[in-house]
Amino acid sequence: MVNIGNLWQYLALQSPLQSMSGDHLNHTHTKMAVTAYALPTLAFAYDALEPHISAQIMELHHGKHHQAYVTNLNKALASHATAAAAHDIAGQIALQQTIKFNGGGHINHSLFWKNLAPAGSDDARPDAAAGLVAAIEKTWESLDGFKRAFSAALLGIQGSGWGWLVRDGDPGGGGGLRIVTTKDQDPVVGGDVPVFAVDMWEHAYYLQYLNGKAAYVENIWNVVNWKTAGERYLGTSKGRVKPETR
Amino acid sequence: MSSTLLRTTPALRTALGASGAVRRAGAMASTSFVRGKATLPELSYDYGALEPHISGKIMELHHAKHHQTYVNGLNSALQTIAEAESKGDFTKAATVAPLLNFHGGGHINHSLFWENLAPASRDGGGQPDGALKKAIDSDFGSFDTFRSQMNTALAGIQGSGWAWLVKDKASGTLGLVTRANQDPVSGPCVPLLGIDAWEHAYYLQYQNRKAEYFDAIWNVVNWKTVATRFEKA
Incomplete structure (x- = not known):
């Protein structure tokens, strides 16, 4: 049900324009201004959803699983930018599924954390x-x-x-x-x-x-x-x- | 379903009152109640026998709960299809196809999986020999290359699924395939070795360190x- 073109446009819309450190800015400029996504911080502690979701689950889910999607998304986007700069269309197409999977993982988990809150709040x-x-x-x-x-x-x-x-x-x-x-x-x-x-x-x-x-x-x-x-x-x-x- | 059987058997035992009668009740059950129904296969090793590579708790839940759910789901899908067929409601039968594929595939895949595992102290581990070894060397270059390609395939599965060493009946060669969720291996490919991802x-x-599981x-x-399946394929 997901159109890769839409996802691509979606990720592009999320592109942060400012607030990069000088180092990072230089780095991204030489790399065709590739956006580096980061793991969002949670608005609550890992154990705040207990007893409904355990702290151990939250810590692994956010600190490991979500982080892996972010890391692999950034890697794929950097490779994509390199392929684009080299006019390597086949190389860009080959990365689409990886971008969809890891980009989706980043989007989905980011939405999920924000639509959770401690019970009773x-x-x-x-x-x-x-x-x-x-x-x-x-x-x-x-x-x-x-x-x-x-x-x-x-x-x-x-x-x-x-x-x-x-x-x-x-x-x-x-x-x-x-x-x-x-x-x-x-x-x-x-x-x-x-x-x-x-x-x-x-x-x-x-x-x-x-x-x-x-x-x-x-x-x-x-x-x-x-x-x-x-x-x-x-x-x-x-x-x-x-x-x-x- | 076996849960139904477990409930009916004690009643029959009481009614018939002898150990011979229990056997008769069992035989009766296997012909009148169980015919055509999938049942959970027994393992040829204990739940703890694959430790430390796969924990006893994982094995117990995986076999007794997850696999059992696929068996129940398969029988339920088959029953729905049979009822729909008897009423000539082919639309209804067709809508059950995804459940049949999912639960039927889950039953087939896990049944193959348990049999292609064994305790490290018995038949587990090591490397294949004979004709299977030759075929792996010939089609993958070496056993190490095969293992590393299989691990790459497993690590590359996006979501739930399986990786399989298969024999392609058309070409006679070995290959690696992955399947999403519980989709079974079919067509010209004969499954030889399956790993549940x-x-x-x-x-x-x-936990999240799945590469360690794929190594272990x-x-x-x-x-x-695997060799027996290869020879029969």
């Missing part, structure tokens, strides 16, 4: 997103009905992937809501705007829930950041990865 | 099984 209450919840109730009759439909979609994923609540990409926000799933690290790009994401890769839950992924899906609702989701729905948050550079 | 196959022990698993590859 104000942000984790559905009333933090009144407009979104009203739209959900309109589409699925009730918040519980939506949760059931979303959970079923998550449990239906065969292999690694993500479940998403998305809205139509009208610039003003407030568009129609839909549940979609994407495989592996395919991101939501193009017309739809992600409202919130749930990671269904086994590394997201296995150390704590083992093969019991239904329990993970049930518990994740306790740590959804409804405030972030509501802002993405209304379009007051861009719903996209904030570019961070090293 | 799903995170559930290694995460409890190796060679210590428990059962080359006898």
Whole structure:
């Protein structure tokens, strides 16, 4: 469902223009101004989502898995820039899947961290997103009905992937809501705007829930950041990865 | 399904009341209840027998929970298809195809996987010999090259999946293929050796360090099984 052209454009749009150190600036200029993406810092501690997501999972997931996507994305983009400078079209095409996978991994995890919040916090209450919840109730009759439909979609994923609540990409926000799933690290790009994401890769839950992924899906609702989701729905948050550079 | 069997067998045992009757109940079950149904295969080694390369806990969950879920899912998909067929509802039958592929593939892949593993103290590890060794040397250059290419293929899987050493029946040569999720190896390719690259196959022990798992698993590859498959292919 993902068009590589869209992803390419998407990554280009994220390009940070300023705030680089002098060294880095020189470096990127000689390398055709390749953007170096960086691991975003979390707004909460690794153990802040306990007992629903363990600190060990969070630390590995953010510090190792997400970092690997960032590292490999930067590597692939640098190789792509070199291939482009050499007018090596075959070399550029050969890198597209690596860019899609690692770029998707970076985008998806960046969105995921921001749509999580400690259980019991104000942000984790559905009333933090009144407009979104009203739209959900309109589409699925009730918040519980939506949760059931979303959970079923998550449990239906065969292999690694993500479940998403998305809205139509009208610039003003407030568009129609839909549940979609994407495989592996395919991101939501193009017309739809992600409202919130749930990671269904086994590394997201296995150390704590083992093969019991239904329990993970049930518990994740306790740590959804409804405030972030509501802002993405209304379009007051861009719903996209904030570019961070090293 | 075996869980149904486990529930019915004690009732039959009570009703018939003798050990001979238990055997009869078992035989009856295998013809009347189990015919055409997939069942979880037993392992020829203990869950802990592949340690320290694959932990006993991983093996137990992998076999008793994950593989069992594929067996249940396969039987459920087959039943849905049979019911749809009996009603002439071919549209319904066709919509079950992805579940049949996923759970059927999961059952096939894991069944092959358990058999191509063995404890390092028994048949696991080392290198193939005889005709299989010759074929690997001829098609990959050397055993080390083959192993390194297989590890590269495993590391390159983006998401869940498997890597396989296969024999191409058309050309007669060996090759490496990867499959996404539980897609089984089919067509002209005959699977000889499969390695599971799903995170559930290694995460409890190796976490994100999957390259360590891909290195360690060679210590428990059962080359006898692979050679037998090669000769039959």
